[in-house]
Amino acid sequence: MSLELIKDILLATVPLLVIFPSLFAFTTWMERKALARIQNRIGPNKIGIPCTRIGLFGLGQPAADGIKMIFKEDIVPRGADKLFHLLAPILALIPAMLILCFLPLEFPWGKFMSGQVQAFLLDSAVIFFFAISGLATLAIFMAGWASRNKYSLLGGMRAVAQMVSYEIPLVLSAVVVVMMAGSLNAKEIADVQTGFNWFVLTPWGLAAFIVFFVAALAETNRSPFDLPEAESEIIAGYFTEYSGFKFALFFLGEYIAMFAISGLAVTLFLGAGDGPFLAVAPWLSVVWFIAKIFGLIAVMIWLRGTLPRLRVDQLMAFAWKFLLPLSIFNILLAGMSHHVTVAYPGTTAQVVTWTVSLVGMYVMAKGLDKISRSTAKPREYLYAE
C-alpha cells in the first residue's frame, strides 16, 4: 500500500469520524435547549467553563455528559448473553458510521490534494445505503434479545416491526429520484440538481420528500415514532439494560443515523451541496450540505416537541395503508410525467403534468386518509371515560 493511498483514505474518512461525532455533541445540546424552550423552560445553562460560574448557555453539557458516561459502571445483567450484549452497541454504531461515507460531501482538501471527493465512489451508492442501514435493525434486536429483560425484548420486537415496515416507503420514495436522475450514484444525483434544480421543487419530488422524511423519522426511531424506546410504556425499550459507555454508543449511533438519513434526504431531494455563492467559493458546498442536514434535524426536534407518540396499530396502519400506496402512486405519476414531457415537449405539457400530479397526489392522500378513518373503529375503553 503506497503512502499516497493511505493519505487519501485518511483524508476521506477522518473528517467524517471527527465532524459528525462532534456535531452529535452539539445536537444533543441543541435538542435539549429547543425542547426546553418549547416547554417554556430554560434548558441546560449551568455547565460552561469548569471551576467558574460562566455558563456559556450550557454548552459544556455534552462534555460533562460524556465524562459521566465514560466513568459510569458498566452493568451486565446476570442472565444476559454477554457476547451479544457487548456486540449490540458496536453493531449499532458501525452501519451508521459506514453510511456516512456515501454522502457526496466535497471536502475542499480532498479535492485539491488528490481529486477524491467522497470516501466511497460507488455506482450503486443509494442501494448500498439502504442495505447497510438495514443492519441497524439487527443490532437493536440483538440488544433487546441479549438483555434478558421483557421490556428490552418488547422494545426490540417493536423496533424490528417498525423498521422493516418503514423501510419500504423509504426506498420507494427514493426510487422516484433515481428515476429522474437516471443514476444510483450519489455524486451524479447531486450533480443533476446543481443550479437549484432540486428534486424537492417538482410535485412528485415534493411528495416523495414528505414520504421519505416521515419514513426516515420512523427509521431512526424519532418521535412521534419512538415506540421502541417509549419511556412511559417500556422503560427505555431495547437499551433498558445498558449503562455507561455502551449506552453512549447506542446514543451516538442513533444520532449518527439521524445525520446519515438526513444527509441522504439532502442528497436525494435538497440538492446536496448546491446553494448560492458556489462559483465564488466552491468550499461552501460542505457548509451548505451540513446546514441543510441541520435544518432537517431542527424540524425533527420541532416535531418531537409537538407530536405525541403513536399507538402500535396506528403506526403499522400508517406505513402499510397510507405511505406505501402513496409512494407507489407517486412512482406512477413521476413516470407518466416524464413520458408525457418527452413526447410533447413544451410548457403546456409541463403545466398539465404538474397540475395533474399535484392534484392527483393530494386527492390520493386525502382518499387514503378517508378510507383509513372510515374503517377505524372507535376505541372502546373499559375503565376510562
Added chain:
Amino acid sequence: MSILGGGIFKGMAVTLRNFVGSYFSKERFITTNEYSWRPESELPQSIGDYPKEEGEQLSDTTTVNHYSRNFPMLLHDTGEPMDTIRCVACQICERECPPQCIYIEKSTEKKENADGKPQFYPAKFDIDVSVCMSCQICVEVCPFDAIVMNSQFELSTPDRFGGLLVRRDDLLKSNDYYHKIHPQEAATRDERMAADKAAKEAKKKAAAEKAKAAAEAKAAAAEAANESKEDTE
C-alpha cells in the same frame, strides 16, 4: 373539508410560538420560579439544610404559584380541623388511586360535620409521598370536594419510612389556605358547591311543597267524597 395534515401544522405553530415567545416574555417561565417566597439570604445552601427546621416542610409558606399542583391535601371549613373536616371516609379515592398510595381507616361512630349532620370521618388517612404520582384523580372523583391538590414541594426528609408517609393531621388544611394557593380554582369550586347546595335545597323544598299539596288535595278529595256521600244519603 380540512386540509390533510393541517393538525400537525397547527400544533407546530403552537410550539413555535412557545419557542420564540420564551426568548422575549419573562412571564412564560412559570415553571422555573426559584424559591420566590423566600429572600435569597435564607435559601438552603446545601443538602444538609433540608428541612430547615422541624415542621417547616409541611408549613403553609412553601408554595410556588397558583398553577402548581404537587400533592393532595384534605380540606376543612373554618373552625377546628377535625370538627369541620369534609371527608366522610367513603374511600372512593382509595379505590381509584392508580398507584394505590392512599390508606383510609373509617371511624366506627358518626360525628357531626360542619353542617351539623352526623357523618363518618377518617380515623386514619395516610398518603405515601414516595408513591403518589400527582395525577389528581382523587380530586376528580371526590364527591365531597374534600381532597384537593396542594402546591408545596419541599417534602424531602431524612427519614425514608415514616417521613414519607403523610398523616391525616398533616394533610388537613383550611379552605382559606386553599384560597390562598389556588385562588381561581378555589373560587370556582366554592361557587359550584354553593350552587349545588342551593339546587339541593330548592329540590327539597319543592318536594316538600309537592307532598304538602298532594296531602291537601287528598284531604279535599276525601272531604268531597264525604260530602257526596252525605248528599246521596
